[in-house]
Amino acid sequence: MSANTYPPGLADGIIHSFDRKRRLAFAIPMLILGYLVYAAISFDISSLVQRARFDNAAVLLSDFWSHKTHVTRDNRSGQVTVAIEGETKGTYPDGMLPDWMDSTGGVTTIDLGQGHIVTYDDAGARYTVPGYGIIDIRPKDGKPVLTAPEPIPDWISVAPNKVSVTTEAGRFSYSRSKVETFKYQPGWELWFFTLDSPFYGKSMIQLGSLAISGDRIDPARSNLGYMVNEFWTNKMWRHGDVAWAIFETILMAFLGTMTAAIVALPLGFLAARNFDPLGPLRFAARRLFDFIRGVDGLIWTIILSRAFGPGPMTGAIAIAITDAGTFGKTFSEALENIDEKQVEGIRSTGANGLQRARFGVIPQITPILLSQVLYYLESNTRSATVIGAIVGGGIGLLLRKRS
């Protein structure tokens, strides 16, 4: 019988608590939504959409899988230069031209593919676009004058001093001082060897046979060594520098994390309630950790880079200091949660404080410490990239210079 008699108010209470939960289930998503709307307004999302340059995204994507070659003629001297990505390091030396272009007797012909042909000659320049016609440009009083089938489509832009044409095959522009054509091709050109290298343009099989047998190109060293050296010191891609930068970044993370752990372990003992009989010392150690963590890696990095200059050591010290604070806190928490029985056991054999710590405590906390340290090692490899961008070391610096 008693199973059916509820204490008065129980049903009401349950209904009330259900109502509360239901209200919360609506209120929390509404709060989150409200906050996001506020953030969107304060971040000025609407103007962002207008400012965003999605053509930059297209450039970035196309750069990712392709490269472009600039064919430039200086209109004053008549000098034609062919350079990959327009960089001096990627300039074709005299007498060497890519197979899709031809330059003889003052007439330069560039085959952009799909029937698109660009010709530079003494009179000016012509661009033959299949399905449209010939775009002919002649300078008159120093200004380019355009002759093309009317109406002029919107992919040809005409300004008083410059005419530029953008098609799916490439880009072409004619200005007072120079005429320039960009040809886009898939692949990462010069990834292995730059143009001035004797190994440029050779196939894998040719390279293989050169490496194994073949006469020495440079009598002072073997072909294989020469090849590796040419690749490593590639001026365009700088494989050696990139590899060093990545190594430096990992080095920063490793040194910083390990040093922080070594420094934080004794300090952690100082800050743990069950090891440190001196209250003030414990208080001081804890406030030190809080201070270090509060000041934050960014500020430590700035201060240290003033003293030590850019480089991996500055980054390593910055990581070490920041993480010493974090480790100090987590280590002391781990130390406070240990099982006292083992320490008692060791104490009963007459061990002193150091021995108790070594044999009673360290074995207990080693797994926790190791997992912490490894986790931070992983996350610091990423922070080292950012710190490198600030102090100037490692891959972060390269990233920032290139972007």
Next chain:
Amino acid sequence: MADVAFGSEQGKRRDRLNDHETYLEMVRRKRMYGGILLVLFVALLSSGWLLADARNAGGFWNGLPQVIDFPAEVLAEAWAKRANLPGLFLDHVPALIETLNIAAVSTLLGTLAAMALSLLATRGLARWQALIPLFRRTMDALRAIPEIVIALVLIYILGGGPVPAVIAIAIHTAGSLGKLFSEVAENADLKPVEGLTAVGASWSQRMWLGVIPQVAPNWISYALLRLEINVRASAILGFVGEGGIGHDLKLAMQWGQGRYDQVVAIFLLLFLAIVVIDGVSDRFRHKLVKGI
């Protein structure tokens, strides 16, 4: 039974004297391995420091006395102009709020994404069992790309401002919280889920009513921890990219001498914000995980 651990042959009476020898032998070997590892570790660490020192622009011993110089100079100037500080605080509060907003929004968005990803990637709970590896690898990938790389790419496309930082931090947060969330969800009790299945609940209802209430305390605790990390990350990204108090700090630093009172004001604001947020979140997490 106990001798199984010592590895002596079964059915044989174990020789106490020999056991002692074996034990000592084991200890000796263990110590030797430990010693070798220690020597290796110390060698690696010290050679690493020497290498880092050699590749640094300024040497360690030259720089060491200068560590104090810069803070001392900054503090001295700020002390001389201490009357300006309250005004400077007020000037930079909007930037601080922007930094905190970046951190909060990115944590929120990252957490929401992590919730979905983690449930889809947890064995026993996933909507599509076959796609678990896909979602796991997705989380790994989100976690693996450094924030700064995403931020720099997005700054190039979207221009400056807080949004690139928000997206960059949110992506990273989704990856790292997703992993932690999924570890928590793996240990959830499946009985409520079965009960909900029995009454015909859909997958989202099962998750929302059966799993989320169980894991919420741990998830919120992890999300708060992440918020602490993200406040720092958003300050740093402001320094490298644009937006928030990090950017103000960079500008003040570039002005150099004469503006150090501003630098100190920003330092202090950032310091106080981090300490307060850490303190509040620490207390709240304690309450969530250990009960009231």
